[in-house]
Amino acid sequence: MPPKISLKKLDRRGGLFEGVKSNIHTLALGVKYLVDPQRSTLLYPKEYIEHRPGYRGFIIFIKDKCISCAACARICPSAAMKMVRVTEIDPKHPDKPRQKQYPVINYQRCIFCGFCVDVCPTEALYHVPFHDIVYENLADMFLSLEMFQVEPQRPATSEGLPVVYEVDEIKGLVKRRKS
Amino acid sequence: MILDPILYLIAYPPLWQVLILGFLGSLAVAMVAIWFERKAAARVQRRIGPYWASPALGGFLNIIADMVRYVLQQLIIPGTVDRLTFYVAPIAAFIVSILPVIFIPLSSRPEFWPVASMDYSLLIALALSTLPPLLIIAAGWSSNNKFAVIGSMRESYVITAYELVAVVSILSASAATLTFNLVHIVDAQQPFKWLIILNPIAFLAAVLAVLMSTSAFPFEIPESEHEVVAGPYTEYSGALYAFNMGGAYVRRFVYALIIALVFLGGWAPYVPGPGPITGYVIPSIIVVLKALIIVLFISFLRAVYGRYRLDQALGAAWRLAIPLAIVGFGWSLLLAYIGVFH
Ligand code: SF4
Numbered sequence A: 001m002p003p004k005i006s007l008k009k010l011d012r013r014g015g016l017f018e019g020v021k022s023n024i025h026t027l028a029l030g031v032k033y034l035v036d037p038q039r040s041t042l043l044y045p046k047e048y049i050e051h052r053p054g055y056r057g058f059i060i061f062i063k064d065k066c067i068s069c070a071a072c073a074r075i076c077p078s079a080a081m082k083m084v085r086v087t088e089i090d091p092k093h094p095d096k097p098r099q100k101q102y103p104v105i106n107y108q109r110c111i112f113c114g115f116c117v118d119v120c121p122t123e124a125l126y127h128v129p130f131h132d133i134v135y136e137n138l139a140d141m142f143l144s145l146e147m148f149q150v151e152p153q154r155p156a157t158s159e160g161l162p163v164v165y166e167v168d169e170i171k172g173l174v175k176r177r178k179s
Numbered sequence B: 001m002i003l004d005p006i007l008y009l010i011a012y013p014p015l016w017q018v019l020i021l022g023f024l025g026s027l028a029v030a031m032v033a034i035w036f037e038r039k040a041a042a043r044v045q046r047r048i049g050p051y052w053a054s055p056a057l058g059g060f061l062n063i064i065a066d067m068v069r070y071v072l073q074q075l076i077i078p079g080t081v082d083r084l085t086f087y088v089a090p091i092a093a094f095i096v097s098i099l100p101v102i103f104i105p106l107s108s109r110p111e112f113w114p115v116a117s118m119d120y121s122l123l124i125a126l127a128l129s130t131l132p133p134l135l136i137i138a139a140g141w142s143s144n145n146k147f148a149v150i151g152s153m154r155e156s157y158v159i160t161a162y163e164l165v166a167v168v169s170i171l172s173a174s175a176a177t178l179t180f181n182l183v184h185i186v187d188a189q190q191p192f193k194w195l196i197i198l199n200p201i202a203f204l205a206a207v208l209a210v211l212m213s214t215s216a217f218p219f220e221i222p223e224s225e226h227e228v229v230a231g232p233y234t235e236y237s238g239a240l241y242a243f244n245m246g247g248a249y250v251r252r253f254v255y256a257l258i259i260a261l262v263f264l265g266g267w268a269p270y271v272p273g274p275g276p277i278t279g280y281v282i283p284s285i286i287v288v289l290k291a292l293i294i295v296l297f298i299s300f301l302r303a304v305y306g307r308y309r310l311d312q313a314l315g316a317a318w319r320l321a322i323p324l325a326i327v328g329f330g331w332s333l334l335l336a337y338i339g340v341f342h
């Protein structure tokens, strides 16, 4: 014998009175927000989000700190980080050029996981706290060793104002201008 | 004065009422309504809405840009449609939607009526305002597309729900004032004996009927875009789609005009004086402003309500709206019996 399905009876709330009350409540709530809106849209070029410290944005490389251990390239889960071989001339021994390896990054692949920054033993990599940059073509996203060391300019900072999002217990997500 | 002939020409009823108020007025009202609908919904839903086209105007130019786009867009006619009906239905629906304006008086002075006699004007305006849904069904049917056909079927179901409510609730004004003449109905409400105060039940039923007939939220059933793309208008593009969409707003405006006359006292408490300005332009602006308030209220509902299922809407209409309308009608008979208006 198949098991008997027992449907849970939902108590239908109220009758006409409840219906009228809830409709009036709906309208009142709508009018309240219409008069006093709490918007959370970011007016992007006019405002930009000021991220907290620790935000994993674009990655900058400091060549002088790097010991060419390749830990960053090995840990990268999406193979965005690659080691390139360059020939360097040490000022102390100008007659003996050296082969060294340094990492370069491909932002077509990077998922901003931050593993490379965490794993680097000498803190030769660090994040900048934003990732709103536009590249005009795909090839530009494969940074050269020189580009990898330049901290990029955030485009919104020139005309926008910084804002932060905060969680308010009653209002939910609220946007605040930073003074 | 040299201005007088020009004033009389502008205030010539067919020109002023049909072209300026009926066509341009409803176009402007539709634009304001669409803008308010998007803006109000955005404010309630924590967004900003149209903005970048003109930040100072709250993004109003965005609506004009949309209209220009509709007019200039390529008109795609699918090969499988019934061509004649496909072309004619939306345009005819738009024109028929404006027609009731001819029978809506905007002044108590006979020289400013578009037709010679305003007896039975309420009946005629109501009858004309029930025509466009049939043309919308024809438009959907001629599209030969499953979404359009489903949308048309939904429209025809919804007609059965609201038609009775609209007619009974609006005619309750006739029951109270013992006339079908819109001018007499308005004059009976002078200065503040408005039917919305004396008979709010009928007003509520009338607004419900308008919501259903113009597929406003929460009864946006025929063209609910999550379920049937755009309902009867699925196959339309460009200017023909603009006719379809504008037609819905024009109908909303015309219904709002009727309701403003019948329930909100028309041009009351103002008493039209002689001459085109005091006798025609000012009262018509008062009526249009009252109608605009109703249109904006209907637009605002989009922000707060979800959409009923078809069966829920029919149930709400037959279980709630029709009893409401009948109670409102009885209430009007009571008002007439007590003799409030006489
Ligand atoms: S952030 Fe992650 S994905 Fe990007 S380069 Fe570093 S390890 Fe690779």
Ligand code: SF4
Binding pocket: A065, A066, A067, A068, A069, A070, A071, A072, A073, A102, A103, A119, A120, A121, A122, A123, A124, A125
């Ligand atoms: S982990 Fe750090 S030190 Fe090692 S190669 Fe990468 S950047 Fe250089």
